Amino acid sequence: MSLDLEFEPDHYFFDFHPEGPTFNYYRRQFLDFQDRFRPPDDPARELSPEDSEPSPYPSPIPSPSPPSSIATMDLEMLDLGRNNNDVPVHTPRRRTRSVEPSTTRLSIHTPSNRFFQNPHYPHSAINTPAAPTPHAVAARRALDQRRIAMFTPGRTRRQSFREQRETPMSILRHLGRALAPTSHVIASSSSPDKPSPNGSGNGGSSGSRRRASRRADDDDDELPIDRPRLSLPLDEGSSDDLQPPQSSILDDGNVTVQSVELPRRAISEGPPRRSFGFFPGSGDDIMWDDIYGEHMGSDPFGRSIEIAPPAPLDPEIADLRRPPGDRRESDFSLDMPSGLSDNDQTTFYMRSPVIDDAQTRQAEIEAEAETELEASASAEESALASAEASAEADMTAVQQADDEFPDYGDFASVSSLGDAEMEAITKIDYETFGQEPEKSNDDIIGYPHGRPKKKKAKTSKTSKTRISTHNIEYPQLPPAFVRQVTQAAIQTTGLINQRIPADTLGALTQASDWYFQQLGDDLGAYANHAGRRTIEERDVITLMNR
Amino acid sequence: MVAGKKPYPKATLKKIVKAHAGMSIRKNTDITIYLNYVLFMNRLVKEAAIHAKQSGERGLTARSVRKATRDALAKFKG
Numbered sequence: 115m116s117l118d119l120e121f122e123p124d125h126y127f128f129d130f131h132p133e134g135p136t137f138n139y140y141r142r143q144f145l146d147f148q149d150r151f152r153p154p155d156d157p158a159r160e161l162s163p164e165d166s167e168p169s170p171y172p173s174p175i176p177s178p179s180p181p182s183s184i185a186t187m188d189l190e191m192l193d194l195g196r197n198n199n200d201v202p203v204h205t206p207r208r209r210t211r212s213v214e215p216s217t218t219r220l221s222i223h224t225p226s227n228r229f230f231q232n233p234h235y236p237h238s239a240i241n242t243p244a245a246p247t248p249h250a251v252a253a254r255r256a257l258d259q260r261r262i263a264m265f266t267p268g269r270t271r272r273q274s275f276r277e278q279r280e281t282p283m284s285i286l287r288h289l290g291r292a293l294a295p296t297s298h299v300i301a302s303s304s305s306p307d308k309p310s311p312n313g314s315g316n317g318g319s320s321g322s323r324r325r326a327s328r329r330a331d332d333d334d335d336e337l338p339i340d341r342p343r344l345s346l347p348l349d350e351g352s353s354d355d356l357q358p359p360q361s362s363i364l365d366d367g368n369v370t371v372q373s374v375e376l377p378r379r380a381i382s383e384g385p386p387r388r389s390f391g392f393f394p395g396s397g398d399d400i401m402w403d404d405i406y407g408e409h410m411g412s413d414p415f416g417r418s419i420e421i422a423p424p425a426p427l428d429p430e431i432a433d434l435r436r437p438p439g440d441r442r443e444s445d446f447s448l449d450m451p452s453g454l455s456d457n458d459q460t461t462f463y464m465r466s467p468v469i470d471d472a473q474t475r476q477a478e479i480e481a482e483a484e485t486e487l488e489a490s491a492s493a494e495e496s497a498l499a500s501a502e503a504s505a506e507a508d509m510t511a512v513q514q515a516d517d518e519f520p521d522y523g524d525f526a527s528v529s530s531l532g533d534a535e536m537e538a539i540t541k542i543d544y545e546t547f548g549q550e551p552e553k554s555n556d557d558i559i560g561y562p563h564g565r566p567k568k569k570k571a572k573t574s575k576t577s578k579t580r581i582s583t584h585n586i587e588y589p590q591l592p593p594a595f596v597r598q599v600t601q602a603a604i605q606t607t608g609l610i611n612q613r614i615p616a617d618t619l620g621a622l623t624q625a626s627d628w629y630f631q632q633l634g635d636d637l638g639a640y641a642n643h644a645g646r647r648t649i650e651e652r653d654v655i656t657l658m659n660r
Numbered sequence: 661m662v663a664g665k666k667p668y669p670k671a672t673l674k675k676i677v678k679a680h681a682g683m684s685i686r687k688n689t690d691i692t693i694y695l696n697y698v699l700f701m702n703r704l705v706k707e708a709a710i711h712a713k714q715s716g717e718r719g720l721t722a723r724s725v726r727k728a729t730r731d732a733l734a735k736f737k738g
Binding site: 582583584586587588589591592595596599600602603604606607608609610611612613614615617618620621622624625626628629630631632633634635636637638639640641642647648649650651653654655656657658660 | 668669672673675676677678679680681682683684685686688689692693696697698699700701702704705706709712713718719720721722725726729732733736737738
């Protein structure tokens with residue numbers, strides 16, 4: 115560790131960097147290192163006059179990282195050959211540090227000879243410690259990355275500040291900053307005059323013109339229609355003032371009505387769609403005005419139309435807004451039970467003319483069963499007859515209540531049914547309803563609850579047993595048996611895919627049914643021909659020989 | 661003696677045939693009927709497999725079975 119540094123800079127024959135740092139700089143650095151790693155018993159070096167000379171370069175960071183790789187050496191050599199008149203920006207040391215990731219390990223190395231530059235040959239390969247091969251560089255980089263990965267908090271990152279770190283709003287804000295660093299508020303492109311809420315303050319030229327044109331066509335005394343606003347009022351207050359979108363139908367605080375989807379009419383049935391060119395200024399606005407009356411100025415809920423353009427742009431929605439008095443007569447309609455006032459409408463029928471008869475019959479049966487169920491809940495089984503009577507009395511009441519239905523079908527004929535039939539109907543319904551506990555005392559009127567279930571039960575019952583031509587019930591052939599026989603038969607066919615899909619099994623079962631029907635007919639004919647009343651084995655053999 | 665798997669649902673078969681024929685059947689006749697049924701199904705599946713192969717299907721499909729049903733039934737008609 116003893117280097118003889120008694121030399122004069124002037125004797126240096128190799129000026130390695132014309133505009134670079136002077137030799138004194140390197141010497142001073144070297145002396146600093148020597149001071150730092152001087153053994154304690156070594157006497158301190160006396161200052162030379164060159165040490166008081168101010169260094170033209172900032173003192174380097176005390177942890178040294180010598181030029182250690184071939185790549186950095188190349189860079190320095192490139193820097194050497196540069197011929198610019200500027201003050202050199204980089205010292206070789208700093209360049210080295212920027213290229214290679216600085217590791218703290220280098221600073222704790224015991225300084226040895228090879229870490230110091232030979233001042234005589236400052237950039238020769240002698241100075242560099244054995245230049246790392248690319249593999250060594252890669253290995254060191256891998257070590258660094260591993261350490262970084264070890265100290266980087268991954269999943270265990272603090273969760274408490276996560277809210278501050280990434281809220282959707284902040285993400286959006288960052289995105290906005292990135293996308294539009296300089297943006298301005300867009301000026302509204304709509305008309306500058308604000309539409310007044312009650313539609314009285316609009317004295318615009320277009321309104322008067324429209325009024326004039328309408329007066330030319332026919333004399334409707336209608337309120338002037340204010341001009342629709344076709345854009346959002348961005349310039350009137352902040353964006354917090356934007357009202358939430360509201361339903362265009364039935365917004366009177368009735369929660370149950372909101373959950374009901376009202377029927378819509380086909381677009382083709384309504385007045386012609388006028389989404390484009392809403393106010394051409396000609397006289398055909400009148401169609402809408404006729405329909406909606408004085409609707410345009412303020413809609414029937416007293417809300418001023420400010421954000422949304424006048425709602426009946428769409429005939430589908432507009433149709434629902436029509437007052438119920440002038441409702442057009444259509445095939446599908448919405449029927450309310452008459453006992454209820456309009457405010458507490460909870461149920462309704464969707465009624466079509468095709469299935470109307472069946473529906474009314476069904477509803478009548480339902481009501482009957484309900485009343486009977488109530489009666490039976492109160493009374494004993496022995497009082498069933500009286501309950502029956504009361505059920506009939508109730509039925510007439512129901513009939514009166516249901517009188518609102520315009521087309522009744524054969525409702526009147528039902529009331530004139532015989533007692534036996536009536537009893538049969540009520541009995542069937544009573545049984546089916548008695549099996550459903552959730553049906554017990556439902557006060558929802560009208561919607562037939564148990565109907566699908568009842569049908570299902572009937573179909574399952576018929577799928578189990580069928581009736582032959584001789585009026586004898588017979589069970590269906592079990593599909594598992596059909597599958598078993600088919601599986602045995604399919605082995606001989608040499609098919610690759612020997613699976614039997616469900617629809618194939620259905621077809622096979624159908625074929626088996628037909629087969630047995632044909633077989634039974636033939637065997638019966640044979641036995642009958644032989645004058646017997648039983649089928650014998652020889653009948654079957656005769657059939658097989660055929 | 662371990663009761664093995666039933667070869668065929670004897671009671672169901674007898675009920676079906678009795679219902680279709682309108683008369684009762686003798687003691688062991690249902691075995692022969694079962695044999696006839698197995699022959700019928702063999703034939704049906706074979707025809708259906710031929711149909712399926714002709715139309716380029718890999719397995720037994722319902723369409724091929726329906727096509728083969730009529731012929732097989734005609735073959736087994738008395």
